[in-house]
Amino acid sequence: MTTAAATSFPIPHRVRHTSALKVAAAFWFAVTAVGQSLFVLYILGFHGRALVQGQPEAVNKVLPKGYVPGDLLGNVALFMHIAFAVAIIGGGLLQLLPQLRTIAPRLHRWNGRSYVTLAVVSSLAGMFMMLTRGTVGGPFMYAGMTLDALLVLAFACLTVREARARRFDSHRRWALRLFMAVSAVWFFRVGLMGWLVINGGPVGFDPVSFRGPFLDVLAFAQYLLPLAVLELYFRAQSSRNALASRVMAAGLLAATAFMGVGIFGAAMGMWLPRL
Numbered sequence: 156m157t158t159a160a161a162t163s164f165p166i167p168h169r170v171r172h173t174s175a176l177k178v179a180a181a182f183w184f185a186v187t188a189v190g191q192s193l194f195v196l197y198i199l200g201f202h203g204r205a206l207v208q209g210q211p212e213a214v215n216k217v218l219p220k221g222y223v224p225g226d227l228l229g230n231v232a233l234f235m236h237i238a239f240a241v242a243i244i245g246g247g248l249l250q251l252l253p254q255l256r257t258i259a260p261r262l263h264r265w266n267g268r269s270y271v272t273l274a275v276v277s278s279l280a281g282m283f284m285m286l287t288r289g290t291v292g293g294p295f296m297y298a299g300m301t302l303d304a305l306l307v308l309a310f311a312c313l314t315v316r317e318a319r320a321r322r323f324d325s326h327r328r329w330a331l332r333l334f335m336a337v338s339a340v341w342f343f344r345v346g347l348m349g350w351l352v353i354n355g356g357p358v359g360f361d362p363v364s365f366r367g368p369f370l371d372v373l374a375f376a377q378y379l380l381p382l383a384v385l386e387l388y389f390r391a392q393s394s395r396n397a398l399a400s401r402v403m404a405a406g407l408l409a410a411t412a413f414m415g416v417g418i419f420g421a422a423m424g425m426w427l428p429r430l
């Protein structure tokens with residue numbers, strides 16, 4: 156369209172504010188994809204290498220309750236949990252690509268089935284490990300992770316139910332909620348490292364005992380905050396109010412900028428040095 160034609164047919168107001176939201180959502184997805192890929196790189200390079208080299212005890216450098224000699228069931232649960240994490244994170248990113256749904260609907264369905272199954276099994280394995288061996292942090296961490304596992308199970312059921320009933324708009328919403336709950340482990344690391352970078356060190360928790368009010372809040376915020384932002388995004392998407400849509404787009408860009416700081420901190424401080 157020429158400039159003159161564009162002037163005589165101005166872009167409708169609603170199209171402009173919904174496209175600002177689309178741009179913000181695409182930017183969020185691009186930053187998330189980079190950050191989650193770096194996490195996968197670390198999982199493969201650190202945990203994968205320990206397994207391939209036949210030195211499973213090497214994972215104890217980062218996992219306080221990692222490989223325990225003689226605990227066959229616990230060790231199988233741990234390494235299955237970690238191996239599944241690679242497929243879950245990779246599969247989740249693939250599933251969010253809108254192009255995949257239109258170009259390869261069969262792949263979308265199979266990847267979706269595998270994502271839901273692995274997320275459910277991995278959450279159950281995570282709960283088993285936490286209850287039998289324990290993990291870092293205090294009671295809030297345990298409660299926060301237990302609630303996350305229960306949300307994964309509930310959201311997985313609702314995602315599948317809505318797809319089977321061919322209620323695709325509702326299916327999409329539950330699938331996105333599932334993605335947020337499954338990504339809690341990643342949000343935790345990004346939130347923690349973003350907080351450390353912004354404050355120039357540990358504030359609100361003791362880095363040795365790994366306890367304190369900041370971590371108590373993060374134990375729940377790791378998924379409740381992304382889920383709350385997602386609900387606001389859904390409302391802005393269906394709203395006819397241009398201001399609400401623009402405010403949401405700006406808020407999403409700000410949240411993505413904070414995520415970017417956290418990803419940088421996690422990559423430089425936790426993931427890349429361990430490769």
Ligand code: HEM
Nearest residue numbers: 218219220221240278281282284285290291300304337340
């Ligand atoms: C379904 C999504 C999940 C994914 C993708 C995931 C991924 C991971 C990864 C990659 C690790 C290794 C961490 C590292 O090297 O820094 C890990 C460890 C662990 N995860 Fe998960 N996880 C998930 C859900 C859960 C849930 C719901 C629980 C508990 C209810 C849980 C409990 C644990 C425990 C106990 C460890 C070992 C930590 C330690 O040794 O202290 N995970 N998980």
